[in-house]
Amino acid sequence: MATFITDECINCGACEPECPNTAIYQGGVEYDALDGSKQAAISNEFFYIVPEKCTECVGFFDAEACAAVCPVDCCVPDPKIPETEEVLIARAKEIHPDKTFGDDFPSRFKEGAGGGDAEGGGESTDAAAGGAGSTPVAAPAAGAPVALMSPEDALVASIPAIDDWGVPLSCFRCNGDFEVPFQFIKPGTVLHCPHCGGSFVPNTTMYQSIASRLTKFYDSWTNELTQIKKRRQNELDEFEVKLRDGLDGLKQEVARLDDSAELAGAPQRNRGFFG
Ligand code: SF4
Ligand code: SF4
Numbered sequence: 434m435a436t437f438i439t440d441e442c443i444n445c446g447a448c449e450p451e452c453p454n455t456a457i458y459q460g461g462v463e464y465d466a467l468d469g470s471k472q473a474a475i476s477n478e479f480f481y482i483v484p485e486k487c488t489e490c491v492g493f494f495d496a497e498a499c500a501a502v503c504p505v506d507c508c509v510p511d512p513k514i515p516e517t518e519e520v521l522i523a524r525a526k527e528i529h530p531d532k533t534f535g536d537d538f539p540s541r542f543k544e545g546a547g548g549g550d551a552e553g554g555g556e557s558t559d560a561a562a563g564g565a566g567s568t569p570v571a572a573p574a575a576g577a578p579v580a581l582m583s584p585e586d587a588l589v590a591s592i593p594a595i596d597d598w599g600v601p602l603s604c605f606r607c608n609g610d611f612e613v614p615f616q617f618i619k620p621g622t623v624l625h626c627p628h629c630g631g632s633f634v635p636n637t638t639m640y641q642s643i644a645s646r647l648t649k650f651y652d653s654w655t656n657e658l659t660q661i662k663k664r665r666q667n668e669l670d671e672f673e674v675k676l677r678d679g680l681d682g683l684k685q686e687v688a689r690l691d692d693s694a695e696l697a698g699a700p701q702r703n704r705g706f707f708g
Contacts, residue, residue: 435514438498441507444502445621448499448508449480454528454692456486456497467528482566491518491530491540492525496605502634504620513676518542592654595647606631637657 436601438457449457450560458464461477465487475481489510490497500508518540526534609628611673617624620637 435482435511435516436489436499436508437482437484437488437511437514438476438480438499438597439507439509440479441505443505444479445504445634446480447504447621447623447632451498451502451632452482452487453490453493453498454488454525455484455510456483456488457548458483462485476603482508484511485524486528488521488525488528489516491521491542491543492529492534492538494541494605498605502632504634504636506636506638532538554630586658595644595651598647600643602633604628604631604633615643615647 442694446459449459451457458474458481460481461474463471463474464483464486466472466483469483472483473626475483480668490499491559494501497508500506522534522538522540525538526532596614596616599609600615600618601612603610604626607626607629609626611627613624618635618640620635622635624635625631625635626633
């Protein structure tokens with residue numbers, strides 16, 4: 434089925450340059466039909482896809498490139514236009530008569546392909562995102578020196594901050610693996626694969642699923658730490674009560690010994706052990 438753009442489009446333009454078939458046009462802009470004629474825009478409000486030019490990226494990528502870069506997940510399969518891989522690769526050949534497509538052409542229909550969802554295939558890198566490297570920064574959280582912290586707090590501080598977590602990604606174009614600090618995985622941020630330079634824009638779904646997983650991780654361990662501290666405090670409180678009771682008992686016991694010593698007739702002044 435062809436891909437189409439829903440009215441959730443925010444007109445960011447990220448998808449247009451990614452299409453290998455120039456099937457995407459800005460709202461209100463005429464499109465070039467396959468017969469060379471100019472045709473009226475399909476949408477005047479949002480970016481739109483010309484169905485007769487869309488191959489769902491069959492012949493070029495393992496997933497739909499427009500869907501991979503769309504920050505709001507509004508490039509979706511059109512259930513009203515179901516098309517087979519054979520139809521789509523034939524269209525790709527028609528649109529690109531000078532290009533040779535081997536038997537192993539990329540396709541979202543092939544086993545292990547990305548399936549059209551940027552979240553599954555993943556792709557990105559920093560470049561435009563501000564120069565962050567492809568390696569996560571595993572720096573401890575800022576704060577009091579680790580040496581002054583309790584062992585529990587020091588352990589938690591040794592975990593990278595959420596923004597510094599390296600998110601593992603795989604470029605859907607070149608299959609290159611790399612990592613991007615989570616702080617750059619924001620919807621609408623244009624990232625680039627360090628291997629092939631291909632662009633990628635994290636979408637909302639991807640961002641939210643990673644953020645949710647990281648937050649759950651931190652919440653879980655923070656709660657665990659809180660419980661440990663509570664248990665430890667309770668143990669310390671119990672220990673203090675026992676210690677005071679023991680000390681009181683000891684004082685009384687020694688006082689009795691002291692009294693006994695006096696009664697035994699020792700001719701000396703009783704000063705007591707505790708003043
Ligand atoms: S699915 Fe691929 S071919 Fe179709 S509009 Fe999107 S980028 Fe272009
Ligand atoms: S990437 Fe998505 S939101 Fe941006 S113009 Fe294309 S369809 Fe619209």
